[in-house]
Amino acid sequence: MRHLIVLAASVVVTVALAGCELAPKESYQNGYRGTGMDTVMVKASAAADDVPAPPYDPPGTDGAPAGGIYENLQVLGGISDEQFNYTMAAITAWVSPAEGCNYCHNPENMASDEKYTKVVARQMLRMTRDINGSWADHVGQTGVTCWTCHRGEAVPSEHWTLPADSTRGSIARNKHGQNDPVSNSAYSSLPNAAVARYLLGGDEPQVARVVSKGRFPSPANTTSVMEAEQTYAMMMHITQSLGVNCTYCHNAQSFQSWSTSNPPRKTAWYGLNMVRAINHNYIAPLTDVLPDNRKGEMGDPFKANCNTCHRGQNKPLGGYPMAKDYPALWMSAVATPPVTTAQAADEAPSDEAP
Template identity: 60%
Template sequence: MKRTIAIAALATAALTLTGCELGPKQSVQNGHRGTGMDTVTLKKVALAKDEVPAPPYDPPSTEGPRAGAAYQNVQVLGDVSEEQFTYTMAAITAWVAPEQGCNYCHNPENMASDEVYTKVVARKMLQMTRNINTNWDKHVGTTGVTCWTCHRGNAIPANYWALPEPGKKGIIGNLHGQNAPIAATAYSSLPNASLAIYLSGDAKSDKSIRVVSDGMHPTAANKLTTMETEPQYALMMHLSQSLGVNCTYCHNAQAFKPWNISTPQRATAWYGLRMVRDVNGQYISPLKDAFPAHRKGPMGDPFKVSCATCHQGKAKPMGGYKMAKDYPALWGAPTSIPAAVPAAPAVPAAAAVSTATH
């Protein structure tokens, strides 16, 4: 009888440890032994090879007439060579609309026309891509991004979100966005408005994520309630699922709050959250009137990006492949869109020094 109970207990423990994500795991030590500093990933995701399309043809010359002089109404890539321009357009077609081709964005009888809404959107997305590659190097580094990073051959990226509808009522009244599992919160019962709270607005807005209390008892300076922590935990679950990692990828198991003992990835994530907020606030939300109804959420806002849009289950999109190096046209000035990157704060900067050992 005791053996039966012991076996049942072990089986329950195994299910508890693997209940969040099914499938074999890969564990890599990233801290001192016995500290719980192991990065755990799903093998099927971590080891899967990503499809990365090759350039449409050999990289063209950067010399020669500028695209802005050769073509009409070129508002973003006018500073690159004519050859670079057509090379980049060919790549974008394969990345976003391989079946529809150029006509997905253009009127074939007047390529300069802005009458097709997707061209207006694409122009804004090119500005966004240049802004990310030029001004958000503290997150994307020298790897950069291309349209493929998010789209992967689809007109609409597979992972997006929109503002949730106002609290729906259940048997016990207003659910306040809870007990309605969605992918954005790793199908938890936590509030589904976490992305709207932390990934919208602008890069400089004060939306700090602080779930650790500053003291044992509530005081005038320490009023963090359980209700306030719930959307923050929901966002952390979103990050974990989007990158395919556990908490210790960024945080130290000894103490989650201090920056000086966190991993360098925490600082990278700090900039990443603000970069996503910048993308949604500065580039996507202003396109509200351009998008048709079928590309908007229930509240009439455009589909927005999250960490999952680029990462798609991996700590580094496409395993860190430096695809953007083949497309220098995507690294220029964003054109008429000011940079909005906040200066590095003193505390997160401390995380740049790794205390992890291997």
């Protein structure tokens, strides 16, 4: 009987572990053998088949500015009429293929801003241009389009909102902001608000590194176990979103060391700052514009995190250059993120950083 129980338990454990390994993986040795630097990642899909083709042959960029032809063009007024219509056709396919142009526009008055979706779309256009224009250290020359996040849906399926206040109620029901299996903490018991701490924005970025500088607490050593748990939750979110393990960025001999880390760690560092800028500069200001059904339990709008773009791949859609045919999305940024690429370069992380 004992053998049957052990066998049944083994089957359950095997099935449970297999549930965590649904996608095919690939691994390779990164560095010398025995250094714990085997990198494991989810195999990329055929990205070229996942990205819609341009709506028609891309037109040239010459021609009269669209702003002189159409009314109320607050973002794309400087591009040519042909580029404007081409870009609008692509956006429709990326965001509202079923609803068409009427999802954002009143067909009787295309210039009207009466639909909130048009106000949101305008803000997202500013954001997309800013990402492509200011964050090359993260998106490179691949760039992003609306499809990067939306994938044919009006609202990206991968988003996050602030967790509900779990401190209310009796002592027995107070979970102290953790022990809820939510995607933001990789379905672990770690703090639910870790993503909010690092990706919500604000004047001072939260450094996602926790290494104690001494044995005991002191004014110079304020590192706590609680902070370490939040950092670990954020790191788990990143690895799950990118479909990689820790050594994709870090050296297992010293997770703190930048000089021995892999190049993707710096790319990820810029990415964290970029997502903070997105949520702070472009999404948070839409709080009063969006209806309640596009907000979370705490009344905040749906926001971006790593999985919004990556969807389990180390490069969104396998690194396919999805923005190459859309010059209108590469124009100068309108807004400046709290931490720009130039500032980030001046503040590049070092081994001495806290």
